[in-house]
Amino acid sequence: MTDRGIQRDLSVFRLGRDDVGTLHALLDLFSQAFDDPDSYSSARPERDYLERLLGKGTFVALVAEDDEGQVVGGLVAYELEKFEQARSEIYIYDLAVDAVHRRQGIATRLIEHLQGIAAACGAWVIFVQADPPDEPAVALYSKLGPREEVLHFDMAVPNRP
Numbered sequence: 001m002t003d004r005g006i007q008r009d010l011s012v013f014r015l016g017r018d019d020v021g022t023l024h025a026l027l028d029l030f031s032q033a034f035d036d037p038d039s040y041s042s043a044r045p046e047r048d049y050l051e052r053l054l055g056k057g058t059f060v061a062l063v064a065e066d067d068e069g070q071v072v073g074g075l076v077a078y079e080l081e082k083f084e085q086a087r088s089e090i091y092i093y094d095l096a097v098d099a100v101h102r103r104q105g106i107a108t109r110l111i112e113h114l115q116g117i118a119a120a121c122g123a124w125v126i127f128v129q130a131d132p133p134d135e136p137a138v139a140l141y142s143k144l145g146p147r148e149e150v151l152h153f154d155m156a157v158p159n160r161p
Helices: 020-033 047-055 106-120 135-144
Strands: 010-014 059-066 071-081 088-097 123-128
Touching (some): 010 106, 020 071, 088 106, 106 123
Parallel strands (some): 088 123
Antiparallel strands (some): 010 059, 059 071, 071 088
16 A cells, blocks of 8 residues: 555456456455345346346446455446437446455546546446445545436336246
């Protein structure tokens, strides 16, 4: 670590089709960080599903690994192609850093890496949802871009299995 608290012995990279094992490590991290094993561990898709997902250009899974190859942070994002103009937006769906590695600049490095991917694919903007009780997330995102007040609604899908 440097005097600014940014961990330099870290590699940040995008997962590809052959990185299903690393995606499982990221799911483990999300499960623990969000205290939500039901969502992230109880019904994981089969390997072929995850390979197809990782192979899609519109799905972005980034991990931060320490010098021992342990996943200490990661994010998952989706490129959303727009219809009203020939452009896209990137939506950060999940972002987490292992508790003992927080406040070291890892989340910022992940987002910076995503910004490079967004620029390469011609995205217009990157956006993310943060829940007000999650003060560290709100503080991080406030440093990186303007805040908008929005309402979020979850609508049921009829006859969902």
